[in-house]
Amino acid sequence: xxxxxxxxxxPRERNGRNPRGPWSRRKEPLTRRTVMGLSVVATVVAxxxxxxxxxxxAPDAAAFRLFGDVRDWVDDNRxxxxxxxxxxxxxxxxxxxxxxxxxxxxxxxxxxGLVAVAGAVAFVLGGWRPALLAVAxxxxxxxxxxxxxxxxxxxxxxxxxxxxxLIGVPIGVLAAxxxxxxxxxxxxxxxxxxxxxFAYLAPMxxxxxxxxxxxxxxxxxxxxxxxxxxxxxxxxxxxxxxxEAATAQGSTARQLLTKVRLPMARPTLxxxxxxxxxxxxxxxxxxxLIDAPGLGVNILRALERVNVGAAFDAGLAIVLMAIVLxxxxxAAARRQRRDWRLAVPVLAAAxxxxxxxxxxxxxxxxxxxxxxxxxxxxxxxxYDGTEWLKxxxxxxxxxxxxxxxxxxxxWLFVLAVLVFGLLLAGWRAAVxxxxxxxxxxxxxxxxxxxxxxxxxxxxxxxxxxxxxxxGVLCARNDRLAAVARPVLDAAQTMPSFVYLLPAVALFGASxxxxxxxxxxxxxxxxxxxVERGIRDVPPTVVEAALSAGSTPGQLLWxxxxxxxxGGLLLAANQGIVMVLAMVVVGGLVGAGxxxxxxxxxxxxxxxxxxxxxxxxxxxxxxxxxxRLTQGFNRTKGPSR
Amino acid sequence: MTPTIAVRNLWxxxxxxxxxxxxxxxxxxxxxxxxxxxxxxxxxxxxxxxVARNEVFVVMGLSGSGKSTLVRCLTRLIEPTSxxxxxxxxxxxxxSAKRLRDLRRHRVAMVFQHFGLLPHRSVLDNAAYGLEIxxxxxxxxxxxxxxxxxxVGLTGHEQQLPEELSGGMQQRVGLARALATxxxxxxxxxxxxxxxxxxxxxxxxxxxxxxxEVGKTMVFITHxxxxxxxxxxxxxxxxxxxxxxxxxxxxxVGAPADGYVEDFVRDVPRADVLTLRWIMRPAVDGEExxxxxxxxxxxxxxxxxxxxxxxxxxxxxxxxxRVGVVDAERLLPALLGHRRQVPA
Numbered sequence: 001x002x003x004x005x006x007x008x009x010x011p012r013e014r015n016g017r018n019p020r021g022p023w024s025r026r027k028e029p030l031t032r033r034t035v036m037g038l039s040v041v042a043t044v045v046a047x048x049x050x051x052x053x054x055x056x057x058a059p060d061a062a063a064f065r066l067f068g069d070v071r072d073w074v075d076d077n078r079x080x081x082x083x084x085x086x087x088x089x090x091x092x093x094x095x096x097x098x099x100x101x102x103x104x105x106x107x108x109x110x111x112x113g114l115v116a117v118a119g120a121v122a123f124v125l126g127g128w129r130p131a132l133l134a135v136a137x138x139x140x141x142x143x144x145x146x147x148x149x150x151x152x153x154x155x156x157x158x159x160x161x162x163x164x165x166l167i168g169v170p171i172g173v174l175a176a177x178x179x180x181x182x183x184x185x186x187x188x189x190x191x192x193x194x195x196x197x198f199a200y201l202a203p204m205x206x207x208x209x210x211x212x213x214x215x216x217x218x219x220x221x222x223x224x225x226x227x228x229x230x231x232x233x234x235x236x237x238x239x240x241x242x243x244e245a246a247t248a249q250g251s252t253a254r255q256l257l258t259k260v261r262l263p264m265a266r267p268t269l270x271x272x273x274x275x276x277x278x279x280x281x282x283x284x285x286x287x288x289l290i291d292a293p294g295l296g297v298n299i300l301r302a303l304e305r306v307n308v309g310a311a312f313d314a315g316l317a318i319v320l321m322a323i324v325l326x327x328x329x330x331a332a333a334r335r336q337r338r339d340w341r342l343a344v345p346v347l348a349a350a351x352x353x354x355x356x357x358x359x360x361x362x363x364x365x366x367x368x369x370x371x372x373x374x375x376x377x378x379x380x381x382x383y384d385g386t387e388w389l390k391x392x393x394x395x396x397x398x399x400x401x402x403x404x405x406x407x408x409x410x411w412l413f414v415l416a417v418l419v420f421g422l423l424l425a426g427w428r429a430a431v432x433x434x435x436x437x438x439x440x441x442x443x444x445x446x447x448x449x450x451x452x453x454x455x456x457x458x459x460x461x462x463x464x465x466x467x468x469x470x471g472v473l474c475a476r477n478d479r480l481a482a483v484a485r486p487v488l489d490a491a492q493t494m495p496s497f498v499y500l501l502p503a504v505a506l507f508g509a510s511x512x513x514x515x516x517x518x519x520x521x522x523x524x525x526x527x528x529x530v531e532r533g534i535r536d537v538p539p540t541v542v543e544a545a546l547s548a549g550s551t552p553g554q555l556l557w558x559x560x561x562x563x564x565x566g567g568l569l570l571a572a573n574q575g576i577v578m579v580l581a582m583v584v585v586g587g588l589v590g591a592g593x594x595x596x597x598x599x600x601x602x603x604x605x606x607x608x609x610x611x612x613x614x615x616x617x618x619x620x621x622x623x624x625x626x627r628l629t630q631g632f633n634r635t636k637g638p639s640r
Numbered sequence: 641m642t643p644t645i646a647v648r649n650l651w652x653x654x655x656x657x658x659x660x661x662x663x664x665x666x667x668x669x670x671x672x673x674x675x676x677x678x679x680x681x682x683x684x685x686x687x688x689x690x691v692a693r694n695e696v697f698v699v700m701g702l703s704g705s706g707k708s709t710l711v712r713c714l715t716r717l718i719e720p721t722s723x724x725x726x727x728x729x730x731x732x733x734x735x736s737a738k739r740l741r742d743l744r745r746h747r748v749a750m751v752f753q754h755f756g757l758l759p760h761r762s763v764l765d766n767a768a769y770g771l772e773i774x775x776x777x778x779x780x781x782x783x784x785x786x787x788x789x790x791x792v793g794l795t796g797h798e799q800q801l802p803e804e805l806s807g808g809m810q811q812r813v814g815l816a817r818a819l820a821t822x823x824x825x826x827x828x829x830x831x832x833x834x835x836x837x838x839x840x841x842x843x844x845x846x847x848x849x850x851x852x853e854v855g856k857t858m859v860f861i862t863h864x865x866x867x868x869x870x871x872x873x874x875x876x877x878x879x880x881x882x883x884x885x886x887x888x889x890x891x892x893v894g895a896p897a898d899g900y901v902e903d904f905v906r907d908v909p910r911a912d913v914l915t916l917r918w919i920m921r922p923a924v925d926g927e928e929x930x931x932x933x934x935x936x937x938x939x940x941x942x943x944x945x946x947x948x949x950x951x952x953x954x955x956x957x958x959x960x961x962r963v964g965v966v967d968a969e970r971l972l973p974a975l976l977g978h979r980r981q982v983p984a
Binding site for chain 2: 264
């Protein structure tokens with residue numbers, strides 16, 4: 001770490017000791033900077049010469065027609081082609097049976113029964129605190145009058161999580177134990193994890209039509225990388241000394257797995273389930289777009305009518321569900337040993353309550369009216385302020401940037417990505433990013449992709465600005481950090497859809513709304529990573545800097561921020577990926593561009609090809625942004 | 641009698657294509673040069689030794705000398721590159737996976753530096769693990785585990801988790817676990833180096849006591865000379881993967897094979913380790929002696945009061961035979977000799 005602090009010695013002194021010869025190290029920074037400057041100048045000149053008139057994307061690009069044809073072929077062959085007859089259709093049927101079984105089970109318990117069972121399970125897994133929370137949360141669904149919708153969402157989530165665990169845990173174990181398998185899987189998971197929820201929907205409808213099975217499969221695909229990742233981490237993290245000791249005692253490979261590795265990785269495995277649930281829940285809400293039942297439908301409908309109040313109830317129910325599921329599973333991960341003596345009677349009592357015919361009618365409470373009143377009041381009184389903010393950001397940042405990007409010819413954009421990627425992130429990342437950039441134009445959605453990109457960049461800039469400031473404050477003030485931690489925790493457990501609500505409430509439906517939602521969505525993890533990065537600066541270095549007489553400002557700018565560079569870059573990478581996810585969802589509330597294309601693809605048959613193209617364009621945009629930021633992080637970050 | 645453990649020309653080379661090293665001119669290169677030329681590290685080089693039944697055989701060396709690798713090669717926790725290992729006359733390297741597993745389950749147990757306990761299992765379940773994987777019934781394995789826990793003084797802690805115990809107590813669990821399967825051979829890989837000095841001394845006493853009570857063949861790895869001298873019937877000194885010297889503690893201290901071993905044992909109080917054999921002189925004709933002779937394997941320190949009080953030299957005997965003479969003049973250098981010279 002100290003190497004980061006060391007100032008470059010004057011070249012004369014270094015020549016003699018340089019193992020790579022006198023030229024390479026002395027010249028490198030100089031040439032690099034020059035090349036960078038030249039590239040910037042060249043790009044600007046090329047832009048001025050070649051800029052175009054930003055013609056709108058063609059309504060029937062080749063890619064759209066191709067995807068449309070694929071769709072037609074699938075429709076024609078759905079009942080005849082063996083792939084569907086013996087493969088996908090059975091898969092669909094199986095998933096449907098599973099979902100409906102679970103859903104029937106949950107509904108069959110009735111409200112009192114399900115509340116009791118949820119409380120009992122939470123008690124067994126985590127103790128009395130999570131149990132109380134579970135009872136309160138599940139009763140909350142009833143009070144909000146959203147009981148059937150909540151059960152639907154819960155059933156979809158549980159089905160997807162069940163499948164994700166059944167598939168993901170064995171794969172994760174395999175990835176941890178078999179070197180080449182893990183290595184081959186890693187880039188696939190990398191890409192899967194940066195894809196926004198929207199990107200999964202269109203291909204799913206193609207294969208599985210719309211409805212619950214497609215929703216479950218999409219959720220499964222969205223959530224399973226996390227299951228695999230964390231399982232792999234847990235298994236790989238098992239203390240080698242324990243494995244060796246068990247081997248020395250003559251354990252077979254199977255005994256090592258079932259008696260040593262899996263039990264020792266248990267807390268991590270529960271964490272994997274926890275994270276899988278969180279991912280699944282946020283995706284299940286989004287699958288309302290492909291006609292999956294549940295709370296997402298309420299939110300979607302309310303958003304379409306810009307009825308914040310109606311969406312608020314459903315949003316609250318989702319947040320309740322997220323908090324209950326998160327707390328119960330986290331408590332389960334923390335628990336070492338369980339008291340089974342109490343568990344049996346508690347479970348029995350729950351079963352009894354479920355069996356008794358207790359009426360499940362609760363008085364309903366709706367926040368729709370007060371929230372709508374508040375929104376109305378805000379619109380009335382804050383209108384000037386919010387409007388000013390919206391217009392200023394649009395005029396100063398968003399419009400010029402968008403204008404710049406859309407009037408850049410696509411080949412110049414690809415070239416610029418390649419050159420700057422090469423300079424900043426290494427050739428591998430640069431080539432992948434440039435190919436992704438070229439693909440955007442190949443999909444016939446270059447203009448829309450540039451509009452989305454402009455929104456993403458503005459939102460990321462705001463996110464980083466706010467996130468770094470808040471992260472620095474939290475890192476330097478323990479009391480603030482203690483207050484912020486539970487807030488950040490809660491923020492990170494909420495599904496992305498929920499974040500649209502406050503943004504819509506304040507700013508109505510517009511591009512800027514998506515930016516606000518994205519910023520709210522992405523700031524918490526950024527704050528967290530920045531804080532950790534700064535706190536991870538070794539105290540000895542801080543002490544040394546202080547004893548040399550640094551002011552707090554100098555300490556921050558000259559020591560802490562430069563040394564936290566790894567954390568900052570990681571935060572930027574995370575931030576940009578999350579912002580992209582949210583900006584795309586913002587297509588629902590007036591952000592237009594790619595997000596809107598995807599949504600339109602579901603609703604209008606003739607737009608299917610365009611929607612699918614947009615889905616792929618989002619994937620490419622995600623890959624492009626991730627490679628550039630992550631490659632930058634990898635090549636330049638301090639090695640820890 | 642066949643030795644319990646016999647190791648002949650054992651090699652372990654880490655790195656790319658390790659087979660090419662052994663038996664080629666590369667094998668004679670010094671460690672650093674071999675590494676530079678091939679990227680291979682010869683952790684164990686051409687090691688041979690035998691351990692007799694019920695012997696405590698200590699392998700001593702600095703960190704990186706290959707001693708942990710050596711002990712792991714014995715049950716193929718690390719697969720040797722070449723050489724032979726026999727346990728009770730049976731070739732370990734020829735064993736099938738199943739046979740090897742049986743060896744590890746029933747005949748050889750190991751105690752590790754970092755304990756290697758299973759954190760999710762109670763002390764009792766940790767001690768019973770070896771029996772559990774053999775398929776021993778629950779009642780039987782708990783009874784046996786409780787027995788060995790009592791043997792190492794952990795009665796009353798059966799239901800605790802390892803993390804609730806101190807380091808010394810955790811290693812007692814490791815010891816109990818190794819004893820539970822009633823193996824003939826116990827391997828110790830620096831078992832006490834992670835413990836505080838006082839606890840370490842307790843544990844060494846524990847091992848001596850156990851050896852006296854249950855009488856196992858033990859191979860004990862350590863970097864601590866004092867530990868080696870207290871525990872070992874014989875000590876092997878390992879340096880850069882090669883055996884430098886194998887001998888009893890007094891052979892090591894009295895006649896170090898080279899400067900390396902000499903450096904090692906320089907600070908050992910010689911009078912505590914050496915016997916009269918090392919300081920006696922031949923009898924001189926016409927000398928008069930004390931009436932009662934001393935046996936030659938008396939440790940020097942134990943002979944001090946008698947020799948200093950005696951008016952005349954004392955005869956040293958081996959059985960009935962006179963082998964030499966000892967007097968105060970021979971004794972004093974041995975008593976003082978271990979002190980470093982203080983510069984004036």
